[in-house]
Amino acid sequence: MHELGLVIQIVRQVENYMVENNLKKVEKIVLQVGKLSEVYPKYLNDVYPIAVEGTKLADTILEIEETVGLGKCMDCHFVYDLIENENLCPICNSKRFNVISGKEFLIKELHAI
Numbered sequence: 001m002h003e004l005g006l007v008i009q010i011v012r013q014v015e016n017y018m019v020e021n022n023l024k025k026v027e028k029i030v031l032q033v034g035k036l037s038e039v040y041p042k043y044l045n046d047v048y049p050i051a052v053e054g055t056k057l058a059d060t061i062l063e064i065e066e067t068v069g070l071g072k073c074m075d076c077h078f079v080y081d082l083i084e085n086e087n088l089c090p091i092c093n094s095k096r097f098n099v100i101s102g103k104e105f106l107i108k109e110l111h112a113i
C-alpha cells in the first residue's frame, strides 16, 4: 500500500505552502485522483487520519475527486471511457488509444484561512 507515503507527501507540501503563505489553517484539501492512477481513494481516506495526526492539518478535511479514465481511439479518434469499455473502442473495436485523462494525482484546491 503506497497510499500512506503519498498522503504524507501531500501533507508536507500543504504544510510548506501554509508557512510560505502565512496561512493559519487549511479547512479542506481537494485531491484529484484519476481512475487510472493506481491510487485507491478508499485507502487514501483510511491512511489520512494517520498522516495528519500531530500536524497542522489535524482538523483538515480531505475531499477526493475522481476523474474518469478517458482514451482517444487512434483509429477513429472517438473518445471513450476506458474502464467501462475495457480499453476497446465502442465504435471500431480498436485496442489502440491514447490516454487523455485519468492518471492525475494532484492537489486541486486548498480552502484556507
Ligand SMILES: [Zn+2]
Residues within 6 Å of the ligand: 073, 074, 075, 076, 077, 078, 089, 090, 091, 092, 093, 094
Ligand atoms: Zn475507434
